Amino acid sequence: MPALHISTDKAALDVAMIHQFLSERSTWAIGIPLVTVQRAIDNSLCFGAYLDGRQVGFARVTTDRATFAYLADVFVLEAQRGKGVSKEMMTAVMAHPELQGLRRFMLATSDAHSLYAGYGFTPPARPASLMERYFPDIYAN
Template structure:
């Protein structure tokens, strides 16, 4: 793998690429409008993964930076998978100073349990205490 760089600089994000991936190739945000992606970026702590200056991965955290965080929209472009980018990206998220000492850090995943388990994520200790409002097809017309 060439030199990998992880950054929280929102100005460096390739918002068009992020939107294209989420809206067309993700399993969780098909059809998401660009304005919604931009609003999510604006109100989140974002991480870009870059190889030779080209963005190849993304993750964002919604957090109060004191007690709670939710990790979302984690992806690595298909051509760059299997090279440790996702491991480095999640490690950077977990090491960020604003995300230390939180009482609860959550995420949802359908296929990357082992990636997150390395960082202490487990199924909810008290699943009966969790509730949600979930609209999986909200962006599909």
């Protein structure tokens, strides 16, 4: 595999590709509008994974950079899966200097538990203390 490059440079992100993946191929954001994807990028710490200058993966972290972070929208394009791209992105996320010393770092996943467990994520210690407002079909309208 050619050299993989992970960057937090938002100017390098292929927003059209990110939107296309999230809105058409993800399991969690089908139908998400481009304006919503752009606003999410603008207000998050974003990680792009690049092979030969072409973006092949994405992850974003919503955080106050002091006490809390939420990892979201993690994906690797289908053609690059199984080649370690997600692990390289997660290594970069977990090593980022602005994400150190957080009291809580959360995420939600339906199918990548073993990936995230390798970086110290576990089921909530106190699930009864967590609450949410969840609208899974919000972009369907």
